[in-house]
Amino acid sequence: MVQTSPSPGPPAGAGPRSADLFDWWAPSGETPISAVPAPRRSPEEPPTERLVLDGGARSTVVLPYIPSASAGRTRSLRAWMLALPIDLVALLAPIAWDQKYWKGSVAVALVAAVAFAVGGLYRARRHVSVLDEIPQLYFRFLAATAVVAIAVATRHNSIDYVDGFLRLAAASAVLLLPARAISRMAVLVARRRRWVEHGAIILGGGPIAIELARLLRRYPQYGLRFAGFVDVPTTAHLKRESNPLVGHLEDLEELVRYTECDVVIIADIDCPESQLLRAVRAPGLAETDLWMVPRLREFPGSVGSPDHIGAIPVVPLRRPTLSGPKWAVKRTADVLFASVALLLLSPILLFCAVGSFLEGGKGIIFRQQRIGRYGKPFSLMKFRSMRPVDEAESQTNWNIGHDPRVGPFGRFMRRTSLDELPQLWNILRGDMTVVGPRPERPYFVDRFSVDYPEYAMRHRVPVGLTGLAQVSGLRGDTPISDRARFDNYYIENWSLWLDAKVILRTVAEVFRGGGR
Known part of the structure; x- marks a missing residue:
């Protein structure tokens, strides 16, 4: 619940308290905020109304005095x-x-x-x-x-x-x-004329962040309504110019929703990269534009005409495209690829099935639970390439190269990745895609997610038959941290051409026999 903190009463002759100045901020079903109208001031002067969220010591916030009436109506407008x-x-x-x-x-x-x-x-x-x-x-x-x-x-x-x-x-x-x-x-x-503007909050409170806030207040032609600063551990926000303070970095997702902002500008940030990435990767910021003031401003890194606010350069941060028309094309290509591959490779599939039966007996198809997109489990299919083990061992035992349970034919299938071919059926079912992070068992997903914070981020996309980490030599008994970095690099730089490159490199690995 949002409440106003104790503040001096209105000056004589100021009239009754306004009951609708902050109605836009209160979530649906909660009591709207009332505030004392502040004296008339310069557009560059920060507002002074202080509000408290849930009464916590760290949750004291300062919100803008007058929100824009057009902000909510223009959020969906694009250039x-x-x-x-x-x-x-x-x-x-x-x-x-x-x-x-x-x-x-x-x-x-x-x-x-x-x-x-x-x-x-x-x-x-x-x-x-x-x-x-x-x-x-x-x-x-x-x-x-x-x-x-x-x-x-x-x-x-x-x-x-x-x-x-x-x-x-x-x-x-x-x-x-x-x-x-x-x-x-x-x-x-x-x-x-403020017919079109988007709410913006600034991460940081140093000199650059303060100057950005001043420019946004004074010059509406940038199309941004400044809503306040977001605190980081290295910023004190003691100066009047570094207010209004709307909250803390760890609450960024909630602050974006409550302040109705769809632009976040990162400036004067001096905090661990992992902490910043965790904040800006929150699901609530998926539709938010991210801009950053480059630290080495004397060395422009963007091609074309650089953008700027006043004399301060700003760079839009590229977000991974995880939905939309391109992903529809990817899914269509997956279905076509899997259908054609199952038809053309049917003689090889029969050859692998006969070889698995002769070496290991019945049960040529090995099913195992794996974790897919958004952490959902599914049943993965492979040709059995080693002697059967009990279910508990198969779910928790880490397979390494030169495993004594792998027979000669199983080792051949592993080196050529032919044991993965039944996963074409998983692709048709929608459990997997052709190119993506390789799926792992629930036991190891839980374990690796604790040991390596970046590992869980792999599950933002469907898991794949092949992936960038695998064609880069990270298979079998290789560092999990390296695999997670390559998989996240693939996600954050995904394109249809990157998928094509991974597929071509996979074909080269198969002919080279570079499997595990």
Whole structure:
């Protein structure tokens, strides 16, 4: 329950206490907050109302005086929603003058829009300036036009046709600049009038964090409503400029929800990386934009035009894409791959089944409980490659290389990874994916998660038939900490091309016999 802490009464003539200034902050079903209206002050001056959450000594917080009425309505708005339609109108407008080359113009518009998106030209920027975007804008437009022009020249052997197409593309290029200027001016006007803004909290309270807060209060064109500072162990927040303090780093997920913020800026942070990662990886921050002030500001690390607030550079932190259209493509590719592989590899599957039966008798398929995405158990299938053991031993015994229970044929299947082929059925069922962290037994997941804090983070994605750690030589009796680092690197840098590279390296490992 949120309550106001003791504070002086309102000054004479100030009128009754307002009952709705902080209604936005109180969770559903709780008593709204009332506060004393503060005297009129400069936009740069921090607010002074103090509030207490649950009455704890560490939970004293200071919240902004007047929240933005538009913040809740604009949380879902994104930069591309305005820029993309205006760009397409500019790129397609020349068709109205000459319909003969409409197919080429449509192709240029689509290819250019994709190139703009890949180059980050539809991402939200704090410093909005069309002049900053001109180099990338026209470089990518010219590249798109060149690609389409090659296709047009191949299809039409007429020089006059290609010439006409290029004239229409030139008209699109002329219209592209004023179109961008219009969309950027519209964004600036909406921000300055606070029609569109997003709540932001700043991690830290040092000089850079204080200056950022001042800039956000004074200049609404950055599109951010400053909601307060988040405390870290190395920051005292004793100065007036380092307030309002809304809470502590370990409560970041809850603070983002209560302050209705969807932007977190990391500045002046001097705390262990593991503590910071644990806070920003919380599920409640999945839809939150993360920005960071680089520590070595004299050495810019981003390509293209860097973003900044005032003279302070800010860098958007890349978040792993764990859902959406790309993951739908990944799942579709998994189903197609597993179906085709089961059909084409059926003779090899039969060969492995016969070899397992001759060496170990009945029970050629070995089923074992493993942990999948979000910690859910499933039954994994493999060809049996060693003499049977009891269930308790199979769940808790760590297999190592040169295990005496592994026969010659089982060792051959392990070295070529053929014993993993039945997991294609697990992929069809949706228990697994083709590329992902390798699944492990519940006993070892619990044990490794305690010993290695990063290990549990592997289960953010489906487990895989092969993975980056395995093709990097981390199989069998290799350090668990190294495997966890490689698996988390894969998750945080995932792309369809990275999956393709892992698959190609897996094929090379199979032919090289580099299995365990």
